[in-house]
Amino acid sequence: MRIEKPTKSRLAMAIAMLSVATALTLPQAARAETVLRIGMTAADIPRTLGQPDQGFEGNRFTGNTMYDGLTMWDLSSATKASVVIPGLATEWKVDDADKKKWTFKLRPGVVFHDGSPFNADAVVWNVEKVLKQDAVQFDASQVGVTASRMPTLVSAKKIDDMTVELTTKEPDSFLPINLTNLYMVSPSKWQGFFDKAEGADAKAKSQAAWTAFAREPAGTGPWKMSKFTPRERLELAKNDAYWNKDRIPKVDKMLLLPMPEANARTAALLSGQVDWIEAPAPDAVKEITARGFKIEKNEQPHVWPWQFSRVEGSPWNDIRVRKAANLCIDREGLRDGLLAGLMVPATGTFEPGHPWRGKPTFQIKYDLKAAQALMKEAGYGPTKKLEVKTQTSASGSGQMLPLPMNEYLQQALAECYFDVKLDVIEWNTLFTNWRRGVKDPSANGSNATNVTYAAMDPFFALVRFLQSSMAPPVSNNWGYINNPKFDELVTKARTTFDPAARDEALAELNAASIDDAAFLYVAHDVGPRALSPKIKGFVQPKSWFVDFSPVSMTP
Amino acid sequence: MFVYIARRIVYVIPVVISVALVCFLLVHITPGDPLVAILPADASQELAAQLRIAYGFDRPLPVQFGLWLWRALHGDLGASIATGRPVLAEVLRAVGNTVTLAIAAALIGFTLGLLFGLISGYFRDTWIDKVSTSIAIAGVSVPHYWLGMVLVIIFSVQLNWLPAVGAGPGGSGSWAWDWDHIKYLVLPAITTSVIPMGIITRTVRALTGDILSQDFVEALRAKGLREKSVFRHVIKNAAPTALAVMGLQLGYMLGGSILIETVFSWPGSGLLLNSAIFQRDLPLLQGTILVLALFFVFLNLLVDIAQAAIDPRIKRN
Numbered sequence A: 001m002r003i004e005k006p007t008k009s010r011l012a013m014a015i016a017m018l019s020v021a022t023a024l025t026l027p028q029a030a031r032a033e034t035v036l037r038i039g040m041t042a043a044d045i046p047r048t049l050g051q052p053d054q055g056f057e058g059n060r061f062t063g064n065t066m067y068d069g070l071t072m073w074d075l076s077s078a079t080k081a082s083v084v085i086p087g088l089a090t091e092w093k094v095d096d097a098d099k100k101k102w103t104f105k106l107r108p109g110v111v112f113h114d115g116s117p118f119n120a121d122a123v124v125w126n127v128e129k130v131l132k133q134d135a136v137q138f139d140a141s142q143v144g145v146t147a148s149r150m151p152t153l154v155s156a157k158k159i160d161d162m163t164v165e166l167t168t169k170e171p172d173s174f175l176p177i178n179l180t181n182l183y184m185v186s187p188s189k190w191q192g193f194f195d196k197a198e199g200a201d202a203k204a205k206s207q208a209a210w211t212a213f214a215r216e217p218a219g220t221g222p223w224k225m226s227k228f229t230p231r232e233r234l235e236l237a238k239n240d241a242y243w244n245k246d247r248i249p250k251v252d253k254m255l256l257l258p259m260p261e262a263n264a265r266t267a268a269l270l271s272g273q274v275d276w277i278e279a280p281a282p283d284a285v286k287e288i289t290a291r292g293f294k295i296e297k298n299e300q301p302h303v304w305p306w307q308f309s310r311v312e313g314s315p316w317n318d319i320r321v322r323k324a325a326n327l328c329i330d331r332e333g334l335r336d337g338l339l340a341g342l343m344v345p346a347t348g349t350f351e352p353g354h355p356w357r358g359k360p361t362f363q364i365k366y367d368l369k370a371a372q373a374l375m376k377e378a379g380y381g382p383t384k385k386l387e388v389k390t391q392t393s394a395s396g397s398g399q400m401l402p403l404p405m406n407e408y409l410q411q412a413l414a415e416c417y418f419d420v421k422l423d424v425i426e427w428n429t430l431f432t433n434w435r436r437g438v439k440d441p442s443a444n445g446s447n448a449t450n451v452t453y454a455a456m457d458p459f460f461a462l463v464r465f466l467q468s469s470m471a472p473p474v475s476n477n478w479g480y481i482n483n484p485k486f487d488e489l490v491t492k493a494r495t496t497f498d499p500a501a502r503d504e505a506l507a508e509l510n511a512a513s514i515d516d517a518a519f520l521y522v523a524h525d526v527g528p529r530a531l532s533p534k535i536k537g538f539v540q541p542k543s544w545f546v547d548f549s550p551v552s553m554t555p
Numbered sequence B: 001m002f003v004y005i006a007r008r009i010v011y012v013i014p015v016v017i018s019v020a021l022v023c024f025l026l027v028h029i030t031p032g033d034p035l036v037a038i039l040p041a042d043a044s045q046e047l048a049a050q051l052r053i054a055y056g057f058d059r060p061l062p063v064q065f066g067l068w069l070w071r072a073l074h075g076d077l078g079a080s081i082a083t084g085r086p087v088l089a090e091v092l093r094a095v096g097n098t099v100t101l102a103i104a105a106a107l108i109g110f111t112l113g114l115l116f117g118l119i120s121g122y123f124r125d126t127w128i129d130k131v132s133t134s135i136a137i138a139g140v141s142v143p144h145y146w147l148g149m150v151l152v153i154i155f156s157v158q159l160n161w162l163p164a165v166g167a168g169p170g171g172s173g174s175w176a177w178d179w180d181h182i183k184y185l186v187l188p189a190i191t192t193s194v195i196p197m198g199i200i201t202r203t204v205r206a207l208t209g210d211i212l213s214q215d216f217v218e219a220l221r222a223k224g225l226r227e228k229s230v231f232r233h234v235i236k237n238a239a240p241t242a243l244a245v246m247g248l249q250l251g252y253m254l255g256g257s258i259l260i261e262t263v264f265s266w267p268g269s270g271l272l273l274n275s276a277i278f279q280r281d282l283p284l285l286q287g288t289i290l291v292l293a294l295f296f297v298f299l300n301l302l303v304d305i306a307q308a309a310i311d312p313r314i315k316r317n
Helices: A008-025 A055-063 A120-131 A140-147 A175-181 A187-196 A202-215 A262-270 A282-290 A319-327 A331-336 A368-377 A402-414 A427-436 A458-466 A484-494 A499-515 B002-029 B045-055 B061-073 B087-122 B127-141 B144-158 B179-212 B215-222 B227-254 B258-263 B269-279 B282-310 B312-316
Strands: A035-040 A071-073 A084-086 A089-094 A101-106 A153-160 A163-168 A223-229 A233-238 A253-258 A276-278 A294-296 A302-308 A386-393 A418-425 A519-524 A529-531
Touching: A035 A055, A035 A262, A071 A175, A084 A089, A084 A175, A101 A120, A120 A140, A120 A153, A120 A163, A120 A187, A140 B045, A153 A175, A187 A202, A262 A276, A262 A282, A262 B144, A262 B258, A282 A294, A319 A368, A319 A519, A331 A519, A386 A402, A386 A427, A402 A418, A402 A519, A418 A427, A458 A484, A458 A499, A484 A499, B002 B061, B002 B282, B061 B282, B087 B127, B087 B179, B087 B227, B087 B269, B087 B282, B127 B179, B144 B179, B144 B258, B179 B227, B179 B258, B215 B227, B227 B282, B258 B269, B269 B282
Parallel strands: A035 A253, A035 A276, A386 A418
Antiparallel strands: A071 A084, A089 A101, A101 A163, A153 A163, A223 A233, A233 A253, A276 A529, A294 A529, A302 A519
């Protein structure tokens, strides 16, 4: 039998057919997995069990990623103030007859990462994990960071599967804002660990269950834990079944790496080990941008202040002195010089454009002549300086560059006849003293303290400093401010339940505090972060938090 | 020898108890709230009181110490306030990473230190000695965290040869002795090794010079012994002191360096201490200090025993 040689056209046809057949039978080539690698400022992975530690960095990375609250922050805009929007609750209202009772309607169809349903039972269980001491899931280690952020909530009750009733100890219109800090974890997942746990009693088993849950958590958030090495790395994978389709992450995985040292973070970014770093060192910004990386920043709800003593005999009791100090600081100079652009000059707790700003009559700005005139009017001058003493720290969360910044103020205020002494102590001690107040010996003769604060929530931004009943040991009214007008406005804001009217009352309170020059307002942090040019779709909101969902990466 | 070892072990017991007491008291007498890691400054008084009771900080200090020591003797160092994880597991994982770093640094530092020290000792006051001594002095004098940063800038940022931070492509949990992992170790190990290298160089140089000037060396040479054999005698005589210095240096390295581990984000005991200090995590701080102190005490014990085994005069004294 003679075998004919195939012609060229036949050969071409055979090759084409073979190619098509091969393409059809081979599995599709897998799309390369995209991994976003982030260097955090934290020295450890924030707690993963639902209520993170390490302040708002914890909420940013292990709170809002794996979990949701009944309410959440809108992080979609870089220009508008971040406001509270529905989360796992679709709507809520305060009871008309009893202003201490709220009804929250829950979002239907939401499931936890372990497949169990989110419902009213889950909400009650999660409220009780931090508020009900005899609940089996009660965990003391989560109470501090949670209960203090929702100070008036006392209990939760199931009305039906999709409705809960929350009760506060006093009328409190801030509750929906507070609830952004209460993250919902899966009770059934926890129960599974509890049933398997070994321990002498229910308390020991409960602790073991929380420890196990932290290693293998389940929330409802857009990210799920995929790998976890304590103190080293946390790998999160996108949750394809997330209830908000618009917020399903664009990258497959996110890797979080603790890097407490700013230069180490910068080196990791520049050498390509990570794609994103939090808080680059200010002196590295030029180098970072010169190499094509982007610096993202925006005004944060954060205030770098001096909080004045208002006890008898304090030099800050004279409003002319308080106003003079506020007019004596060249904040733009501080921003452009020492901080390499990484701050926003503060003219109050909230800046124009924020719903809680209001219309203050006292304009905080740099006006040396006006400041000196006020000081002269108050009886001071080049030959008669006013001695003041401020307690500060050498470092600390949110403190930015406390020592150089305070030295800058010391120099600036000297031009307005202030003689500033600094009492520099360790950060945690300063933080503890903050609660003890100016009358405590720990104040060491200081008549101002320099502790930065977050201003996301009206209680933390205004109430705890301005209301007279918040004086130590109750809360952070360190200087014992006692102004009936502030007290009246706080009550008004807390008992105004229409959101727009409540915002107006808060704006009134903020404006009153500026007009009274209640603090020396210096700076707002801008939450700087450096991003690889490969990162697209990132929005830096006016918030401590960011939404990682829209972030994508080009190869 | 047995009696000597037994006596040394008995001496260790009061030291260990003292160490436990000191590290317990040290963290308690520092100002600030022990619950600062989990108790925000705005927490209510009731909440603060409730948590103090839950963590046992409301009890008298002697009671707290007694309970802590009793649990520690049973291998329970409590749980970290900040993370809730068992302290012992945290410390052991971190110590494991520090041991890896210390072994690598010891290999580099001891090898170079012995080499430079012997060369300097044998060639005293020559240009070789001057170069070796200069390197040793630089090793001791240069701030090692600064050197670490410089190495990172050169080899990671500029040349992109080695990673800047971390303990392996998958973290320390996936550690293996292959190049993919070892390359993470190179820069921190070199940085850690410079101080021991400098100290050992200077010690060995002094010892070698001293031994070479002694009569017995002259006598050995006069007897016609080859230089190799003389060298062996020099080494034998220098060994006890050199070993003691190496043991001490290894102890320091096993303690972990807060600065180096922070610069390289190396998850060892130094970084753990740093984290515990900044978070004021008392159980973690106490546990870490205790474990490291015990490490140091037992390492000294081993060095003493090794010295006695090498040099019978020590045992007799």
